[in-house]
Amino acid sequence: MISKRSAPLAQFSQLRAQVKADALREDFTDTAKLVRALVMPAMFVAYADGRLDKAERQALADILARDHDMRRAALNDEDVVTLFETIHADVQSEDPEELIQEALDVLDEAQRLRAIGYALQVANADGEFDTEEQGTLVALAKNFGVTLEQINEMFRAQAAPASSNGEAV
């Protein structure tokens, strides 16, 4: 039934602005989840030796600056700091299996490969690919469905100086 109402009518412009803002927020949330999932393995590897050194921090910053999904997220400095702090805290306090599962739920096959590639990049950042980092990377790769051959291929592509025989693991 059509009826007259005495209350003020809805305004198209206001409702549209609200819809746009909701969509933007939802998109930002989705992208932030994706960025978090992409960075998660790299953060695990970085903390494998118990500390996040300057080179690793710089490698993570480079990844954030280059990755197209991360650029799409248009994270400002404050967002980046918040993201780092959140993952930093989670990696140290949360159940690793739950965090890995959270990342797996978000990433598709290609993104999982990309995430392991970033982890490899961070592992090589300080020029030392130590045993803890290798072990963490291999375990993560297994969870992410990435083979040793794929890791070695990425390692060669990144032309890291960590190994003299050109093999990552």
Next chain:
Amino acid sequence: MARKQRTSETPNFSLYLMFSEGLQFNSAEIAAAVLEDFPSLEINDSDGLSMPMACDTDDTILAAPIFMAASGPDAAIVNMMRLPGFGTWDPAAVQPRQMLACTDIDLRAALTRNRSYLCISAGAKSTSVQDTFRAARLVSCVGAVFAQLPICLGAYWETGDHFVSPKGICDMANSAIQDEWPLKQWVGLNLKQLGADKEGRQWSTGTTLGLRHFTDYEIQLAAAPLDAVKLCATLWSISWLPLASGNVLSDGDTTGVEGGSDAEKLRLRWLPKGSKPKKGKAPPEPYNSFIAIHPESPFDEAAYFGKGRGVGKRKQVVSTAPRPGFFKRMMGSGHA
């Protein structure tokens, strides 16, 4: 009976948007929103000739055209209107077939909440498939701008005589903007289930509603041993042939599942408007149509076509082989 060239008038497409409350807007902001949301529409509306109008869907009469002086292949005058006596539907009178494109919402509850409406309407520039598609697409895109609002309850697509949910309105605009046919929203279906035979097979019959606004004919399916789901799929897939695939259907053509045996193929017979069986008391056909006849159908071809007019014969060559991507190529695939 040979098919004649299409002679009907250019079709008009209307979408009746239902709102849970009245809505105020300016016609210019709607035009701007359409071009913002669907930038690939080829509409040049920058000549400054548009007449912004303050609109209120609770006004007794509303008539606000947009894109009046716009140019470009997709440009057409879109009327946003409401008139007394329209825009209400009795939830109890809604037929199940009218809810086929609206299964993601509780339509009857939505109709109960309907407090205001707006009709979006546009006419095609010609009867060509491309022009009718463009007109239906433009109406869909304007409708989608409103359908995103939380007060939109759904809409009635007039030529399909059925309802579409808010998400369905957005989906049909998003499909059409990619030069794809949102058949489920643009073409309604009238289905009748006839029950099961001794072997337990469900029998159904049905017809498209609104296909004629794009092609000048409807598709009927004579009683066939198909359940409702297969019946819908069959009618939509035959409709897809002339629209998306560009096939010119002819009397006597057969069509069926690729790789299926000839014995399972449906035979198409042309029934011009006004045809009626030579015996019996069936009313004359209200529209041009093709009737698809299943090999097991009891449809009495001889009653309509007489003996010796190809009754029961099946062409060896299937002339309705699909051509995927045909329509997109015709449209230049300029939309994304």
